[in-house]
Amino acid sequence: MSKNYFKIIRAGINSTFQDLGRSNLYHVGIPFSGAMDNRNYLLANKLTRNNHNYPVIEFAYQGPHLKYFGDKLNVAITGDVTFIIKKGDNSIDGACYQSFILENNDELDIISTNKSVYGYLAISGKFDLKFQWSSCSTNTKANIGSNKGEKLTDNQKINIKEINQNFVNKKLNYINTKIENIRVIKGTNFNYFSEEGKKIFFKNDFKVSKLSDRMGMRLEGKKIENIVDTNIRSEGLIKGVIQVPSDGNPIIMFSDHGTIGGYPKIGVVISADYDKLVQLTPGSIIKFQEVDLDAAEKLFNLYDLETQNLISQI
Amino acid sequence: MIKNISNLGDAALYCDFGKEVNREINSKVIRYFKTIQNKKILGVNNLTPSYNKLIISFDLKKINFNKLKKIIDNIEIINDDSIQNKKFEIPVCCEKDFSLDIKRLEEKLQMKEEKIYESFFEKEFFCYMTGFIAGMPFLGDLGENLSAKRLDTPRVRVPKGSIGITEQFANIYSFESPGGWNIIGNTPVNIFNSSKENEPNLINPGDLVKFIRITKEKYQNYHE
Numbered sequence: 001m002s003k004n005y006f007k008i009i010r011a012g013i014n015s016t017f018q019d020l021g022r023s024n025l026y027h028v029g030i031p032f033s034g035a036m037d038n039r040n041y042l043l044a045n046k047l048t049r050n051n052h053n054y055p056v057i058e059f060a061y062q063g064p065h066l067k068y069f070g071d072k073l074n075v076a077i078t079g080d081v082t083f084i085i086k087k088g089d090n091s092i093d094g095a096c097y098q099s100f101i102l103e104n105n106d107e108l109d110i111i112s113t114n115k116s117v118y119g120y121l122a123i124s125g126k127f128d129l130k131f132q133w134s135s136c137s138t139n140t141k142a143n144i145g146s147n148k149g150e151k152l153t154d155n156q157k158i159n160i161k162e163i164n165q166n167f168v169n170k171k172l173n174y175i176n177t178k179i180e181n182i183r184v185i186k187g188t189n190f191n192y193f194s195e196e197g198k199k200i201f202f203k204n205d206f207k208v209s210k211l212s213d214r215m216g217m218r219l220e221g222k223k224i225e226n227i228v229d230t231n232i233r234s235e236g237l238i239k240g241v242i243q244v245p246s247d248g249n250p251i252i253m254f255s256d257h258g259t260i261g262g263y264p265k266i267g268v269v270i271s272a273d274y275d276k277l278v279q280l281t282p283g284s285i286i287k288f289q290e291v292d293l294d295a296a297e298k299l300f301n302l303y304d305l306e307t308q309n310l311i312s313q314i
Numbered sequence: 315m316i317k318n319i320s321n322l323g324d325a326a327l328y329c330d331f332g333k334e335v336n337r338e339i340n341s342k343v344i345r346y347f348k349t350i351q352n353k354k355i356l357g358v359n360n361l362t363p364s365y366n367k368l369i370i371s372f373d374l375k376k377i378n379f380n381k382l383k384k385i386i387d388n389i390e391i392i393n394d395d396s397i398q399n400k401k402f403e404i405p406v407c408c409e410k411d412f413s414l415d416i417k418r419l420e421e422k423l424q425m426k427e428e429k430i431y432e433s434f435f436e437k438e439f440f441c442y443m444t445g446f447i448a449g450m451p452f453l454g455d456l457g458e459n460l461s462a463k464r465l466d467t468p469r470v471r472v473p474k475g476s477i478g479i480t481e482q483f484a485n486i487y488s489f490e491s492p493g494g495w496n497i498i499g500n501t502p503v504n505i506f507n508s509s510k511e512n513e514p515n516l517i518n519p520g521d522l523v524k525f526i527r528i529t530k531e532k533y534q535n536y537h538e
Binding site: 023024025026027028029030032132133141142143144149185187188211215230231233234235236237238240241245246247258259260261262263265268269270271293296297300304 | 320321322323324325326328333335347351359360361362363364365366367368369371374375378379443444445446447448449450452463464466467468470480481483488489490491492494506508511514515
């Protein structure tokens with residue numbers, strides 16, 4: 001019996017435990033998983049003085065409504081999120097990027113993410129979780145990870161096994177920015193597409209469709225015409241690969257993606273733009289912009305420096 | 315040495331072993347995969363062998379494409395003939411509720427349903443790779459007469475246990491998943507077990523598989 005725990009009043013749409021994910025399992029068919037927006041995940045752990053790889057709760061759109069039972073607990077929420085903290089009859093509007101204390105019987109109601117998809121809740125300490133292949137990350141498609149590989153459900157309990165008793169409040173001034181231009185490196189099947197199709201890919205707008213989740217993002221736009229073959233021999237995929245099946249609409253692979261795919265790869269999203277891309281809600285308009293490998297590496301170094309800089313400000 | 319290495323995005327090497335699919339090329343891919351896996355190169359965080367490709371993913375914070383390519387260029391493969399190939403018999407039920415695309419296939423292939431099944435069940439399959447979803451085996455080779463393309467738009471949900479075919483290959487959906495293969499039946503066998511961390515997959519590259527047709531009754535009463 002854990003004496004410190006959350007009771008879930010409402011689980012939210014897709015709330016799961018996530019950490020940095022699991023590596024070296026693509027060959028058996030298991031993707032990385034892990035927090036979709038790596039930067040906001042890292043910031044949540046830093047705000048609660050955790051190690052950088054501790055499990056957090058990731059939520060999408062509507063987050064969980066939790067009631068807390070136990071000793072004083074420091075928590076923090078990152079992303080662009082509206083939430084309230086209820087202490088008895090008092091309701092306090094919550095602020096992201098700022099740690100705060102929950103006491104016995106307090107409620108935390110994460111109402112929604114604002115014009116973004118994912119948010120993160122970290123506690124200063126450790127949830128009581130089962131790890132598989134050294135990661136708690138829940139992969140609901142393969143039922144792998146903590147919580148029996150399932151998303152959180154109403155009325156369940158979340159046990160906490162360790163509380164960090166250091167109650168220094170931490171704060172960061174940070175505003176999530178949105179991007180419309182997604183930078184990509186040409187894919188290994190770029191030449192499968194007609195000149196017109198290539199032009200459409202780099203010049204036209206694409207709309208994020210509702211069929212988007214932790215596995216991938218489906219886009220809608222003018223059909224990208226394939227002139228060679230709409231199938232390739234199934235081969236490995238990685239995060240950020242943009243496949244175009246024969247209907248001509250691109251699909252971008254995300255953290256829970258299939259490890260193997262058979263549709264031509266028109267491009268790959270650069271690592272620097274991944275965190276921002278996953279936050280785009282259905283209906284958002286994006287444009288693809290070509291960069292080369294050298295530029296992509298420099299952009300990633302810049303993005304990573306920026307993340308490290310934010311972490312060091314906390 | 316791998317002749318043809320290019321970059322897939324900014325954090326992966328794309329090693330190309332040619333266009334053809336056969337057991338010889340696939341074995342070469344697997345040997346490179348095992349050799350590189352054993353080297354535990356700093357920064358490499360995933361290897362994905364497939365029919366004739368090997369993708370090496372890495373952590374861009376620790377290494378980059380050019381540095382890793384130099385290491386991979388200098389790797390010699392070890393000949394490992396000690397790989398044990400297991401044989402499996404997988405029961406499959408082809409009742410209407412399970413054979414989602416059989417009518418579509420009759421049209422695509424210009425063949426009657428019974429002929430399609432006859433041709434499918436007489437084959438012994440070789441496992442080239444596993445993946446897409448956890449544990450899914452990619453099996454070959456089907457006869458030319460059963461070669462069909464994937465669905466134009468992949469299904470959002472293919473039921474767990476579904477047996478799919480495309481081109482000269484067959485597979486088993488170990489979980490409910492999106493997917494574009496033509497579904498012809500369903501197996502009650504659990505082919506992935508996450509509690510076995512050392513060997514979660516029932517079928518592994520190099521294994522041999524024969525499908526056995528069963529009735530709906532047998533399917534419903536199946537116990538492992």
